[in-house]
Amino acid sequence: DAMVIQNPRYQVTQFGKPVTLSCSQTLNHNVMYWYQQKSSQAPKLLFHYYDKDFNNEADTPDNFQSRRPNTSFCFLDIRSPGLGDAAMYLCATSREAGGGYEQYFGPGTRLTVT
Amino acid sequence: AQSVSQHNHHVILSEAASLELGCNYSYGGTVNLFWYVQYPGQHLQLLLKYFSGDPLVKGIKGFEAEFIKSKFSFNLRKPSVQWSDTAEYFCAVNRKFSGGYNKLIFGAGTRLAVHP
Known part of the structure; x- marks a missing residue:
């Protein structure tokens, strides 16, 4: 089945130790998104790629970066995780960037910072 | 904001009860x-x-939602819930921002528990 896959599902890292979360898709969609979701809160968009064009949200901390080496893969890098970065990280894709296109979500990676 | x-x-809710979850947004256009x-x-x-057309939208699993433009609302309804509807429900609005890209804005979510 075509889908959005996130690895790992659970990640524990130490305060200040860089961590990379992975997302892959078999949908061949042009757009890939990364969201941060804290407990009992709405998912918050961090950034997205339209093909190779990177779009960063204005309030996304510099600590968060992303790479999209090809259509299928997108990575979220947290350079120096703080305790406040503990959250669920969701990857999503959509065929195009227009408002009428549904986003397809992966299962998420739950990040714990110790 | x-x-x-x-x-x-x-x-x-108990099984067979009716459900309505409210959602309001504050964007024009x-x-x-x-x-x-x-x-x-x-x-x-x-x-x-x-997206457009009939403001009453049918979804999967017997859910429907009604868009009321004058009230900026998009409430979710189901006439008779089942235990399997236990889940978290998120309303979201997709709108165009400067720079030409669209962004999905989520509500905080409603956690629904259905008891047999």
Whole structure:
């Protein structure tokens, strides 16, 4: 089945130790998104790629970066995780960037910072 | 501030009860509206969407939602809930921002628990 896959599902890292979360898709969609979701809160968009064009949200901390080496893969890098970065990280894709296109979500990676 | 508001954070119902979850947004102009559902341990998935046309939208699993433009609302309804509807429900609005790209803005979610 075509889908959005996130690895790992659970990640524990130490305060200040860089961590990379992975997302892959078999949908061949042009757009890939990364969201941060804290407990009992709405998912918050961090950034997205339209093909190779990177779009960063204005309030996304510099600590968060992303790479999209090809259509299928997108990575979220947290350079120096703080305790406040503990959250669920969701990857999503959509065929195009227009408002009428549904986003397809992966299962998420739950990040714990110790 | 522009936002998406879901009125109830937690809803508890018995099976066969009717459900209505409120969603209001504060954006003017053209918007596309969505309800996503997240079942326990699973990923967010689309329940239904409104782009244009008939303001009453039918979704999967017997859900429907009504877009009322004058009230900036997109409430989710189901006449008779089942235990399997226990999940978290997110309302979302997709709108165009400067720079030409679209952004999905989520509400905080409503956690629904249905008791047998």
